[in-house]
Amino acid sequence: MPKLIIDDIPVEVAPGTSVLEAARSVGITIPHFCYHPALAIAAACRLCAVKLLDGPVKGIQMSCALPAQDGMVVSTTDPEALKMRSLVIEWLMLNHPHDCPVCDEGGECLLQDFTIAGGHSRRRYQGKKRTFQNQYLGEGIHHEMNRCIECYRCVRFYQDYAGGTDFGVMGSAGRVYFGRFQEGALESPFSGNLVDICPTGVFTDKTGRFRARYWDYQFAPSICQHCSVGCNTSPQNFERETIKIVGRRNDQVNGWFICDRARFDKTYLNDPQRPREPRLDGATCGYDVAVDAAAKSIREFVRQHGADKLAFVGSTRLSLEGMILLAQLADAAGGARICYFGDAGQQQGSMAAAKLLNEENTAYVKDIEQAQWVSLHALDLMEEGPMLALAVRKAFLAGAQIFLVAAEALPARDVLPFKYTSVETLNQVPFEGGGKGVIICGAGSKDPDLLAEMASSGAKLVMLQPGPNGFAAALLAQEHGAAPLKELVAARQVRGVVCFEADVPEVLLADVEVLANADWRREAVTDTSPIFLPTTTWVESDGTAINFEGRAQRFQRTRIAGLPLKGLDPKYYGSATEAVSLHPPRVHRKEVPGGAERDAWRVMAQLIERLGGEPIEPLSGKWSSLKSLDPEGEGVRIFEIGLGE
Amino acid sequence: MIPETLKISLEARVASAITAREAAVDVMKELQAHYGWLTDEAVEEAATLLGLSPLQVEELATFYEMIYRRPVGKKVIHVCDSISCWCADCDKIIQYLKDKLGVGLGGTTADGMFTLIPCCCMGMCGDSPAMSVGGTPYGRLTTELVDEILEAERHKA
Numbered sequence A: 001m002p003k004l005i006i007d008d009i010p011v012e013v014a015p016g017t018s019v020l021e022a023a024r025s026v027g028i029t030i031p032h033f034c035y036h037p038a039l040a041i042a043a044a045c046r047l048c049a050v051k052l053l054d055g056p057v058k059g060i061q062m063s064c065a066l067p068a069q070d071g072m073v074v075s076t077t078d079p080e081a082l083k084m085r086s087l088v089i090e091w092l093m094l095n096h097p098h099d100c101p102v103c104d105e106g107g108e109c110l111l112q113d114f115t116i117a118g119g120h121s122r123r124r125y126q127g128k129k130r131t132f133q134n135q136y137l138g139e140g141i142h143h144e145m146n147r148c149i150e151c152y153r154c155v156r157f158y159q160d161y162a163g164g165t166d167f168g169v170m171g172s173a174g175r176v177y178f179g180r181f182q183e184g185a186l187e188s189p190f191s192g193n194l195v196d197i198c199p200t201g202v203f204t205d206k207t208g209r210f211r212a213r214y215w216d217y218q219f220a221p222s223i224c225q226h227c228s229v230g231c232n233t234s235p236q237n238f239e240r241e242t243i244k245i246v247g248r249r250n251d252q253v254n255g256w257f258i259c260d261r262a263r264f265d266k267t268y269l270n271d272p273q274r275p276r277e278p279r280l281d282g283a284t285c286g287y288d289v290a291v292d293a294a295a296k297s298i299r300e301f302v303r304q305h306g307a308d309k310l311a312f313v314g315s316t317r318l319s320l321e322g323m324i325l326l327a328q329l330a331d332a333a334g335g336a337r338i339c340y341f342g343d344a345g346q347q348q349g350s351m352a353a354a355k356l357l358n359e360e361n362t363a364y365v366k367d368i369e370q371a372q373w374v375s376l377h378a379l380d381l382m383e384e385g386p387m388l389a390l391a392v393r394k395a396f397l398a399g400a401q402i403f404l405v406a407a408e409a410l411p412a413r414d415v416l417p418f419k420y421t422s423v424e425t426l427n428q429v430p431f432e433g434g435g436k437g438v439i440i441c442g443a444g445s446k447d448p449d450l451l452a453e454m455a456s457s458g459a460k461l462v463m464l465q466p467g468p469n470g471f472a473a474a475l476l477a478q479e480h481g482a483a484p485l486k487e488l489v490a491a492r493q494v495r496g497v498v499c500f501e502a503d504v505p506e507v508l509l510a511d512v513e514v515l516a517n518a519d520w521r522r523e524a525v526t527d528t529s530p531i532f533l534p535t536t537t538w539v540e541s542d543g544t545a546i547n548f549e550g551r552a553q554r555f556q557r558t559r560i561a562g563l564p565l566k567g568l569d570p571k572y573y574g575s576a577t578e579a580v581s582l583h584p585p586r587v588h589r590k591e592v593p594g595g596a597e598r599d600a601w602r603v604m605a606q607l608i609e610r611l612g613g614e615p616i617e618p619l620s621g622k623w624s625s626l627k628s629l630d631p632e633g634e635g636v637r638i639f640e641i642g643l644g645e
Numbered sequence B: 001m002i003p004e005t006l007k008i009s010l011e012a013r014v015a016s017a018i019t020a021r022e023a024a025v026d027v028m029k030e031l032q033a034h035y036g037w038l039t040d041e042a043v044e045e046a047a048t049l050l051g052l053s054p055l056q057v058e059e060l061a062t063f064y065e066m067i068y069r070r071p072v073g074k075k076v077i078h079v080c081d082s083i084s085c086w087c088a089d090c091d092k093i094i095q096y097l098k099d100k101l102g103v104g105l106g107g108t109t110a111d112g113m114f115t116l117i118p119c120c121c122m123g124m125c126g127d128s129p130a131m132s133v134g135g136t137p138y139g140r141l142t143t144e145l146v147d148e149i150l151e152a153e154r155h156k157a
């Protein structure tokens, strides 16, 4: 373990750690552009200069490319190093336009920060600047090449890390250009990360440009709810609108990056058409009126038909809190049934996976990255867990063999960022006793025997869940003996349903009576239900989700519920004729327009009370250890805390 | 479209390389010889032959100064403007070439004979100032010598 001294502070780091990282470990940030912890070292920008006063090397060195060694004495504040850094930043700024006020990166720009930190505040250069033509790169990303400082982060990410081939660096010397062969949408499903990784404003998120500055945003740690990988994100909100979503580091899950679905698929959150008003028999009403009516209707139904003819229906979209309370609500209603899944196959596969997985056999993302072979089992990885494709790519680049089993069932559109061999069955994957292998499959709709066979192979397992919180749904379905809704309806065991963020197929609605429906989006059931209770989405609520590997992660409310201010209906302005949109309403009101939504689990808690039950804390009993989960931490695998099978 | 014979020989060249990328410069040069310059079509053809994306070929094509991504004259003049030649007053030679040919750097003469391009050291520092015309290197240039060279090159095949 090399021991060195940085700015008079003794530091001991693991072999191979760079001086830049060693400094960072004791809280010293050396300015840098090309260095990025997730990417290979380029040492292209020359900004991270430090001076070595003593030890095996001496003089000015690039700290990002210099491995820490015993006996080094490093100064980050030596006048010579300071001078070097200020000259480097001045030269990187030569061609940079002075356009921060019209640049969407302004305020969250590494170039701004390090220009100031580097001590360059007055431009001496009087010559012409180099300029470029920008390219159309699709609807996600805006291109502004004049702002480039040639750090090569974008291309190292796009080609090396993410395996894209349609974006790169062209030309040489002062003409280097980062773009595509011809204009057109970027092809990589990870292209949005260019926004995060470029230290300047070359790539900005077109879907949220010029809406707000960094300091305007409301943030909180969040978890992507598009698939069961559970990547960590930071939604950036302004005036009740989710403007941008950026990746948040979690080395156990997504590293630094997210897929484009997580970043760009957000219009539904801001949609003014989202059902936001509680409704009773077709008319809007107060929230408590709707809850009262729901409680009454439940009581009435139970008296007439008995509790076992009633089902409380959730889905894998619910938070863990919602799932827990759903079961207690069913209890409070006198022992009604619970459904977390619509489809029997989904429930079977999901539960089988949750049962089979344990701390020993469940792959960490690191296990995928370091595997000697990876077998993808009839899996559309870009659909079911896109970010894992980058973990598989790491293994592939390190020499792992990748197999795609029973691929004929898959849609042809997928371009995976690694090469693979197609085989027909798992038996054709040549592995001996597991080795350092990983099997990746989707659990939903899989035969439990097949899943068990995979589990007995000795390989590490990834079983992707149907839906973002499928693992939790499986655990609760197991605990409470929940049945798939389709089955209950087909067997005529259930005649009435109360839905919470449930995706009830339209065909089932003919055979059941919907008592009440709580959701944040419009489903077929919304129109059938006499009572509607609007709920918050994951950006507007606190909750816990459990990802495919059983990792419980906390997400926090990133903004309050309500209609986005932008495009607010004129009726909220007190005058239907007043020209609106640029200014918040001048009418004072106590409630947020369209802000009646409540977290689904809170609605359940209210119903429990109305039905005479005790008010309940969702994360209590065996779940209580999750209460203190740090939303900014790495989450915790439930096996480690004695939950799960 | 390239002739079948050229395609077959290029495929063989790629097949004999340890990695396809390694054959990229050869492939681009051959295609350039065929078309006169590396056309967009040629970039796509090179990509197919090499198993790379057109962008990845473009990255290489635009890096090397002897791969021409725009139409050029029959012979390309690369005149060095790097440090040793600059010490030997290449500026004068470059100005002379511009005036004589009636083109700026990057330009092609009206008769389509010559294209004038600056280059950054051709390893002839000892004989600076230096240039090459249609691939033939010339050193210790003087304006008189430039006259002679251009005259000779104009008639040489």
Ligand code: SF4
Pocket: A147, A148, A149, A150, A151, A152, A153, A154, A155, A178, A197, A198, A199, A200, A202, A203
């Ligand atoms: S575009 Fe951005 S990330 Fe890419 S080299 Fe330029 S400054 Fe760096």
Ligand code: SF4
Pocket: A224, A225, A226, A227, A228, A229, A230, A231, A254, A258, A259, A260, A261, A262, A384, A385, A386, A387, A388
């Ligand atoms: S891989 Fe899944 S969880 Fe991760 S960012 Fe993409 S959609 Fe979201």
Ligand code: FES
Pocket: A031, A032, A033, A034, A035, A042, A043, A044, A045, A046, A047, A048, A049, A062, A063, A064, A065
């Ligand atoms: S960060 Fe070290 S050279 Fe760029």
Ligand code: FES
Pocket: B080, B081, B082, B083, B084, B085, B086, B120, B121, B122, B123, B124, B125, B128, B129, B130
């Ligand atoms: S500097 Fe001109 S040939 Fe080297």
